[in-house]
Amino acid sequence: MTDGARVAVVAAVPELLAAAAQLAARLRLPLEPPPSGEPAGAEFHLVLTPQRLELRETAARGRPVFVDFVAAAAARGRHARGEAVVRAVGPSHGSDAPAVLDATAGLGRDALLLAASGCRVLACERSPVIAALLEDGMRRARAHAATGAWLEQRLRLHPGPAEDVLEQERFDVIYLDPMHPQRHRSALAKKEMRWFRRLVGGDPDATGLFDRARAAARRRVVVKRPVHGAPLAPGVSFALRGRSTRFDVYLAQAQDTEVVLS
Numbered sequence: 001m002t003d004g005a006r007v008a009v010v011a012a013v014p015e016l017l018a019a020a021a022q023l024a025a026r027l028r029l030p031l032e033p034p035p036s037g038e039p040a041g042a043e044f045h046l047v048l049t050p051q052r053l054e055l056r057e058t059a060a061r062g063r064p065v066f067v068d069f070v071a072a073a074a075a076r077g078r079h080a081r082g083e084a085v086v087r088a089v090g091p092s093h094g095s096d097a098p099a100v101l102d103a104t105a106g107l108g109r110d111a112l113l114l115a116a117s118g119c120r121v122l123a124c125e126r127s128p129v130i131a132a133l134l135e136d137g138m139r140r141a142r143a144h145a146a147t148g149a150w151l152e153q154r155l156r157l158h159p160g161p162a163e164d165v166l167e168q169e170r171f172d173v174i175y176l177d178p179m180h181p182q183r184h185r186s187a188l189a190k191k192e193m194r195w196f197r198r199l200v201g202g203d204p205d206a207t208g209l210f211d212r213a214r215a216a217a218r219r220r221v222v223v224k225r226p227v228h229g230a231p232l233a234p235g236v237s238f239a240l241r242g243r244s245t246r247f248d249v250y251l252a253q254a255q256d257t258e259v260v261l262s
Helices: 015-028 069-082 082-090 109-116 128-143 146-152 162-166 191-200 205-217
Strands: 007-011 044-048 052-057 097-104 122-124 155-158 173-176 220-228 238-241 245-251 260-261
Touching: 007 015, 015 044, 015 128, 044 128, 044 191, 052 097, 052 128, 069 082, 069 109, 069 128, 082 109, 082 173, 082 220, 082 238, 082 245, 097 109, 097 162, 109 122, 109 146, 109 155, 122 245, 128 146, 128 191, 146 155, 146 191, 155 162, 162 205, 173 205, 205 220
Parallel strands: 007 044, 097 122, 097 173, 122 155, 173 220, 238 260
Antiparallel strands: 044 052, 220 245, 238 245
């Protein structure tokens, strides 16, 4: 169930109606018939198609949002170790590959890069709707010859808040990508981020989650921020800066000096 925008489950074809009804019951969402051009009661449809699970905005006819780990791994997986998020997390090969908690997984793009680099990742997503998209993407990727073997070993999903996991497991690295403050030119923001803000709202508990992560991480906490945004918390050990984002690294035994790397 989502606390933000209204979401309903839809079967794209009649043959999937029973499966859509099961999904709606599991997520505690209403089930609607396939779109017919009539005004819908929901702002978003979670549409079960023969190929995948998609999120569509009912008031628009743009491209849907879905998770495709196979295509993402083919496009960026081979060069994952050069990605800023992977460098911020630290060495990720051999027996020293870290156990990483991605506490705010979203559509799983960073979790996939970390897993492709060799990390053992547990991705947490508190929104049931977004978690359902992740589950579907992982199911399809695990069945694919190009990604199935290593994805099964390195990437797990917890459909719920990261706080639940922090009470049961320890991790070398904890990665946070809290919802960034809304910009005035929000129309230019990615469609996914606009939709997610409507689905789950902001992250008023981001500081509290950071405090829990800082106390629990064995090696470091990594926080993704806008490149010119303020740190989520003081005490940054060093930062990796890209064109639009910055990764603030808080070492487990942070020193007072701050270093910014590009």
